[in-house]
Amino acid sequence: xxxxxxxxxxxxxxxxxxxxxxxxxxxxxxxxxxxxxxxxxxxxxxxxxxxxxxxxxxxxxxxxxxxxxxxxxxxxxxxxxxxxxxxxxxxxxxxxxxxxxxxxxxxxxxxxxxxxxxxxxxxxxxxxxxxxxxxxxxxxxxxxxxxxxxxxxxxxxxxxxxxxxxxxxxxxxxxxxxxxxxxxxxxxxxxxxxxxxxxxxxxxxxxxxxxxxxxxxxxxxxxxxxxxxxxxxxxxxxxxxxxxxxxxxxxxxxxxxxxxxxxxxxxxxxxxxxxxxxxxxxxxxxxxxxxxxxxxxxxxxxxxxxxxxxxxxxxxxxxxxxxxxxxxxxxxxxxxxxxxxxxxxxxxxxxxxxxxxxxxxxxxxxxxxxxxxxxxx
Numbered sequence: 001x002x003x004x005x006x007x008x009x010x011x012x013x014x015x016x017x018x019x020x021x022x023x024x025x026x027x028x029x030x031x032x033x034x035x036x037x038x039x040x041x042x043x044x045x046x047x048x049x050x051x052x053x054x055x056x057x058x059x060x061x062x063x064x065x066x067x068x069x070x071x072x073x074x075x076x077x078x079x080x081x082x083x084x085x086x087x088x089x090x091x092x093x094x095x096x097x098x099x100x101x102x103x104x105x106x107x108x109x110x111x112x113x114x115x116x117x118x119x120x121x122x123x124x125x126x127x128x129x130x131x132x133x134x135x136x137x138x139x140x141x142x143x144x145x146x147x148x149x150x151x152x153x154x155x156x157x158x159x160x161x162x163x164x165x166x167x168x169x170x171x172x173x174x175x176x177x178x179x180x181x182x183x184x185x186x187x188x189x190x191x192x193x194x195x196x197x198x199x200x201x202x203x204x205x206x207x208x209x210x211x212x213x214x215x216x217x218x219x220x221x222x223x224x225x226x227x228x229x230x231x232x233x234x235x236x237x238x239x240x241x242x243x244x245x246x247x248x249x250x251x252x253x254x255x256x257x258x259x260x261x262x263x264x265x266x267x268x269x270x271x272x273x274x275x276x277x278x279x280x281x282x283x284x285x286x287x288x289x290x291x292x293x294x295x296x297x298x299x300x301x302x303x304x305x306x307x308x309x310x311x312x313x314x315x316x317x318x319x320x321x322x323x324x325x326x327x328x329x330x331x332x333x334x335x336x337x338x339x340x341x342x343x344x345x346x347x348x349x350x351x352x353x354x355x356x357x358x359x360x361x362x363x364x365x366x367x368x369x370x371x372x373x374x375x376x377x
Contacts, residue, residue, distance in 0.1 A: 008213035013215060014223050015230070017063070017067060017210055017223040017224070018226050018228075018231060020286065021059070021063060021231050023150045023154065023279075024203035024207060025200045025231055026235075031256070032114075032255065032256045033242055033254070033259070034255060036235060039193075040239060041239075041242065041247070041249070042188060042192065042250065043185075043188045044182070044184035047185070048192075049239065050186065050190075050193070051189035054190060055194070055200075055232065058193070058194065059197055059200070059204075059227060060227060062355065063201070063204045064224025064227075065355055067211055067221070067224045068217050068221055069085070069355065069362070071220045077293040077297045078097065078205045078293075085354055085359055093350045097202065097290075097291075100199075100346075101287050101323070105320060106323045109131060111280060112131035113128040114127070115257075116128075116130070130277075134284075135281060135288055135320060136313050136316040136317060136320065138285040138289075139288045139316050140312045143209050146286065149281070158234060160271060162237065164238065164268075165237040165238075168241035171263055175245070198344035198348050199347055201351075201352065204227075206287060206290040208290070209293045211223075244259075244262075245262070256272065256276060260273070288315070292316075
């Protein structure tokens, strides 16, 4: 896949990358509030907000450099990107990304199971299985289907989070004000924001297939800068509502479900939990689609044709079988608290540090010919 798609719209050039990045990041802990409790609420209400703004700024910076470098070297899957950036060291990112996918899909599976059980009382396996089927079907249909899902789920998601904030302010606005008036130390917000940003910013290379719509380096930089705020906005709206029940809500496995019970509006409870399921679907589909496109790049280079729906579905089945098995053995809180911090350090080493040194230096030189040469398998 190379070059921009003819007739790319303003939405595809500037907003789709941000929607896609949000799609990869929001699943699991973000959508349920678990990650926000783990990395931001510990710094208190104001410290949490500072940390979230800091994380959004980091996302904007790294996404802008990532998108610009990807377009420079014409790399629209993560394997091609890291071959150009790291040379033979590209395999280090591949190993790190496999760990990442196993972990996040395990989190998504555990979360979908918990949501299904909370709503219907059914076994956790039901929600997990429905999520797996949705991911497999969507990714089997290819990039176009994944992009359409990013667009429509994003519109649903922003609308539901905005409504959630309005209902929260109406029902316990006084508690939110009291929470922000609480005098607590704000220490640690920068570390929390940096940690959260570090393991999540890998989404910037997960979504490389949607960058085929960019028409210039200006498009790449603007799309990257917009991506940070677009990605963090729903989290900030949700965090404000969480402050109403600070600090106790920090111990909840599903803070979203706790807040919905406090609102006690059954119809909205179903709407919000359904939206979270859709967020899990777009996140999981984005992660699996990145692997499909990585494999498809090799198939196109060697055999001259694309990866078919059947092969894409089979890859999804194999990945999800492994990841959902992990989900059933390890709890959601342990997965987020331990595994994500490990990933933060891993991606700082194999992605962020090389990008902001080697990648940025090459961007500033602006070579006239692509750097991506022939790609190994």
